[in-house]
Amino acid sequence: xxxxxxxxxxxxxxxxxxxxxxxxxxxxxxxxxxxxxxxxxxxxxxxxxxxxxxxxxxxxxxxxxxxxxxxxxxxxxxxxxxxxxxxxxxxxxxxxxxxxxxxxxxxxxxxxxxxxxxxxxxxxxxxxxxxxxxxxxxxxxxxxxxxxxxxxxxxxxxxxxxxxxxxxxxxxxxxxxxxxxxxxxxxxxxxxxxxxxxxxxxxxxxxxxxxxxxxxxxxxxxxxxxxxxxxxxxxxxxxxxxxxxxxxxxxxxxxxxxxxxxxxxxxxxxxxxxxxxxxxxxxxxxxxxxxxxxxxxxxxxxxxxxxxxxxxxxxxxxxxxxxxxxxxxxxxxxxxxxxxxxxxxxx
Amino acid sequence: xxxxxxxxxxxxxxxxxxxxxxxxxxxxxxxxxxxxxxxxxxxxxxxxxxxxxxxxxxxxxxxxxxxxxxxxxxxxxxxxxxxxxxxxxxxxxxxxxxxxxxxxxxxxxxxxxxxxxxxxxxxxxxxxxxxxxxxxxxxxxxxxxxxxxxxxxxxxxxxxxxxxxxxxxxxxxxxxxxxxxxxxxxxxxxxxxxxxxxxxxxxxxxxxxxxxxxxxxxxxxxxxxxxxxxxxxxxxxxxxxxxxxxxxxxxxxxxxxxxxxxxxxxxxxxxxxxxxxxxxxxxxxxxxxxxxxxxxxxxxxxxxxxxxxxxxxxxxxxxxxxxxxxxxxxxxxxxxxxxxxxxxxxx
DNA sequence: CGATATAATTGGAACGTTCCAAATTTGTCA
DNA sequence: TGACAAATTTGGAACGTTCCAATTATATCG
Numbered sequence: 001x002x003x004x005x006x007x008x009x010x011x012x013x014x015x016x017x018x019x020x021x022x023x024x025x026x027x028x029x030x031x032x033x034x035x036x037x038x039x040x041x042x043x044x045x046x047x048x049x050x051x052x053x054x055x056x057x058x059x060x061x062x063x064x065x066x067x068x069x070x071x072x073x074x075x076x077x078x079x080x081x082x083x084x085x086x087x088x089x090x091x092x093x094x095x096x097x098x099x100x101x102x103x104x105x106x107x108x109x110x111x112x113x114x115x116x117x118x119x120x121x122x123x124x125x126x127x128x129x130x131x132x133x134x135x136x137x138x139x140x141x142x143x144x145x146x147x148x149x150x151x152x153x154x155x156x157x158x159x160x161x162x163x164x165x166x167x168x169x170x171x172x173x174x175x176x177x178x179x180x181x182x183x184x185x186x187x188x189x190x191x192x193x194x195x196x197x198x199x200x201x202x203x204x205x206x207x208x209x210x211x212x213x214x215x216x217x218x219x220x221x222x223x224x225x226x227x228x229x230x231x232x233x234x235x236x237x238x239x240x241x242x243x244x245x246x247x248x249x250x251x252x253x254x255x256x257x258x259x260x261x262x263x264x265x266x267x268x269x270x271x272x273x274x275x276x277x278x279x280x281x282x283x284x285x286x287x288x289x290x291x292x293x294x295x296x297x298x299x300x301x302x303x304x305x306x307x308x309x310x311x312x313x314x315x316x317x318x319x320x321x322x323x324x325x326x327x328x329x330x331x332x333x334x335x336x337x338x339x340x341x342x343x344x345x346x347x
Numbered sequence: 348x349x350x351x352x353x354x355x356x357x358x359x360x361x362x363x364x365x366x367x368x369x370x371x372x373x374x375x376x377x378x379x380x381x382x383x384x385x386x387x388x389x390x391x392x393x394x395x396x397x398x399x400x401x402x403x404x405x406x407x408x409x410x411x412x413x414x415x416x417x418x419x420x421x422x423x424x425x426x427x428x429x430x431x432x433x434x435x436x437x438x439x440x441x442x443x444x445x446x447x448x449x450x451x452x453x454x455x456x457x458x459x460x461x462x463x464x465x466x467x468x469x470x471x472x473x474x475x476x477x478x479x480x481x482x483x484x485x486x487x488x489x490x491x492x493x494x495x496x497x498x499x500x501x502x503x504x505x506x507x508x509x510x511x512x513x514x515x516x517x518x519x520x521x522x523x524x525x526x527x528x529x530x531x532x533x534x535x536x537x538x539x540x541x542x543x544x545x546x547x548x549x550x551x552x553x554x555x556x557x558x559x560x561x562x563x564x565x566x567x568x569x570x571x572x573x574x575x576x577x578x579x580x581x582x583x584x585x586x587x588x589x590x591x592x593x594x595x596x597x598x599x600x601x602x603x604x605x606x607x608x609x610x611x612x613x614x615x616x617x618x619x620x621x622x623x624x625x626x627x628x629x630x631x632x633x634x635x636x637x638x639x640x641x642x643x644x645x646x647x648x649x650x651x652x653x654x655x656x657x658x659x660x661x662x663x664x665x666x667x668x669x670x671x672x673x674x675x676x677x678x679x680x681x682x683x684x685x686x687x688x689x690x691x692x693x694x
Numbered sequence: 695c696g697a698t699a700t701a702a703t704t705g706g707a708a709c710g711t712t713c714c715a716a717a718t719t720t721g722t723c724a
Numbered sequence: 725t726g727a728c729a730a731a732t733t734t735g736g737a738a739c740g741t742t743c744c745a746a747t748t749a750t751a752t753c754g
Contacts, residue, residue: 004408005408005739005740007739007740007741008740008741009740017703017704018703018704018705019704019705019740019741020703020704020705020706020742020743021702021703021704023741023742023743024702024703026741027742031701031702031703032702032703033701033702033703036702036703048485050463050464050489051464051740051741052405052464052466052739052740052741053464053465053466053741054401054404054405054410054465054466054739054740054741055405055709055739055740055741055742056740056741056742057401057709057741058399058401058402058405058709058710058711058739058740058741058742059708059709059740059741059742059743060709060741060742060743061351061352061709061710063401065465073420073426073429073430073433074423074426074427074430074628076421076423076426079420079421079423079426080421082420082447083420083421083447083449086420086446086447090446090454090457090458090461093461095444095446095458095461095462095465096444096445096446097442097443097444097445098429098443098444098445099433099437099442099443100429100430100433102430107437110437111437111442114437114440114442115442116397117397117398117399117400118400118401118412118442119399119400119401138395142397226628226629226632226633227632230632255629256632258634259632259633259634260634262634263634281421281573282573282602285573285574285577285603285606286573286606287605287606287607287609287610352709352710354709354710354711355710355711356710364733364734365733365734365735366710366711366734366735367712367713367733367734367735367736368732368733368734370711370712370713371712371732371733373711374712378731378732378733379732379733380731380732380733383732383733398710398711399709399710399711400711401709401710401711402709402710402711402712402739403710403711403712404711404739405709405710405711405712405739405740405741406710406711406712406713406738406739407711407712407713407739408739408740
């Protein structure tokens with residue numbers, strides 16, 4: 001393998017033009033004559049030239065790379081979010097560094113540093129638990145656009161894309177109340193994320209609005225995962241005065257709650273109303289189909305990526321904060337009668 | 348923002364040394380005096396210098412970037428695979444381009460081309476359906492190490508890391524037979540992937556070995572997803588002579604099969620034995636807990652990444668093909684009695 | 695046809711690093 | 725102290741592109 005990489009100069013030489021002309025062709029400039037463009041392009045194909053974007057980045061001091069850091073890729077909500085981003089990033093001619101912080105702020109710091117060294121044009125971050133606004137300061141000061149998604153990061157001067165957790169949770173609890181429930185639990189999650197706080201607030205307000213007391217014993221903390229949902233049910237079973245329905249922090253918890261209920265002989269959607277949050281792809285096909293607050297993670301990923309790209313192109317760093325609206329999707333797990341579930345299953 | 352990026356030259360100037368010395372410090376060379384090293388490092392910290400890896404890559408004509416392309420990130424098997432890779436890639440000081448091909452060979456071609464332009468040091472690919480060995484030819488010829496994972500790509504001269512699909516499927520079916528089943532189905536998947544072919548072969552051989560006839564009607568093709576599993580059950584219900592148990596192409600299908608069974612009033616693990624494949628993270632906590640062939644996707648991702656890094660460092664492109672062994676994890680969904688499921692649930 | 699406008703092309707200097715060969719400083723020993 | 729070795733430092737040329745100003749070819753017009 002002693003033949004070194006073919007470069008613009010090689011192309012230029014073979015096509016009988018200057019490297020500047022080749023560069024113009026590469027950039028699709030209208031300045032170059034149609035004849036020579038064809039010539040150059042054919043030589044490029046012949047020699048199997050591959051463009052060195054790194055060299056271009058160096059000269060132009062900007063890149064076509066965006067960084068994406070999510071806190072937990074194994075959670076399908078985030079996986080879908082990532083896929084949504086991937087779609088718009090790719091079709092805008094960018095590539096993405098995608099990293100998984102696993103809820104570790106240290107890891108998160110490392111990968112962001114590494115991405116900076118590699119010259120990202122912008123960053124989309126779903127912050128790990130415990131991330132501080134100050135952690136992003138150097139990045140932002142250096143003029144790199146940042147978009148925060150899913151979890152709020154109060155105090156950070158960046159664009160943000162969140163879902164309307166408060167309204168969604170409120171709507172879900174209202175629905176349970178309208179079905180006749182009065183002892184409604186809130187399951188999953190810990191105090192340290194903004195998402196948790198917002199959804200819990202929606203839960204509280206919906207209860208108060210209906211004149212129902214909030215029983216703190218029915219707010220059951222647990223890991224925001226399927227296993228956490230199972231654990232939450234186990235803890236609820238120890239209570240004397242149990243709930244008859246619950247809003248769960250997210251769909252993963254909700255599935256876990258269904259599992260947990262079954263293993264104590266309660267059929268979710270019959271003996272107990274369960275509502276999730278996120279509308280993960282499996283929510284629709286699960287049995288019972290999960291009533292949940294739909295956030296459309298892929299769509300949200302797309303919007304986040306669009307927001308970032310807009311910001312990269314604008315150059316100006318005017319921050320923008322969007323709240324995407326959510327809607328309650330009523331399926332079986334809440335116990336509501338549903339006319340024709342086949343319609344939705346097939347959708 | 349008129350102050351441009353600080354560079355080694357700025358550091359050198361501020362520290363009263365030459366840029367070469369700064370470069371040496373940056374690389375941790377033992378040639379430089381301890382005193383000056385400290386001086387330089389402190390200046391680096393003061394000025395908030397960020398290393399430009401792109402420029403270094405240009406000069407050295409090698410990079411610390413690996414490309415990872417998976418066919419479906421929304422499938423949690425692949426998401427976990429990606430997380431496993433991420434772990435070793437990150438701790439080796441590399442970053443990863445991670446892209447999702449969505450089973451489209453066109454998309455796959457595009458992202459691989461884009462990654463090449465961006466100068467990846469190696470590629471890990473879980474090929475989209477329909478990928479040909481020839482598609483990778485140019486990449487391989489250019490001397491970039493490639494590791495194929497999960498799905499075989501016959502004819503490609505690259506390293507490969509597959510799981511032992513044949514043996515795993517065989518073991519699963521043997522287990523069902525030992526539980527007394529004689530009409531065993533195979534659900535999910537299409538003919539066009541090597542994975543499907545291998546698992547199906549294991550299924551066939553296990554049946555024949557036991558002297559049981561293979562009924563083609565019980566091999567039910569469907570999308571390799573949860574929805575596909577539901578559909579497979581619906582189709583099976585139309586048969587006169589139904590199966591009493593099934594091996595599913597993967598866990599996603601198996602979950603769908605459980606859903607489908609429930610919606611026709613059959614309890615998975617009781618009236619019907621279900622075995623999955625992959626041992627996705629939820630398999631353990633699902634109800635009933637899924638009996639499945641464990642592939643340890645994270646571990647597999649780690650091994651794949653290690654294999655790639657080894658190959659990058661060796662330079663020499665001697666290909667290596669590994670088959671990771673699998674083991675049957677017996678839980679509830681197959682109907683086998685399990686002593687103490689709490690032990691495993693808590694693990 | 696000469697003059698001028700327009701289209702197309704082109705050298706060379708950047709971009710921020712690494713690496714080599716060469717230069718300089720420091721240490722050691724007779 | 726002088727000679728030599730070892731340790732440390734250093735210019736400058738690369739890497740493959742883009743961009744600017746300047747040049748050359750081609751078209752247009754009176």
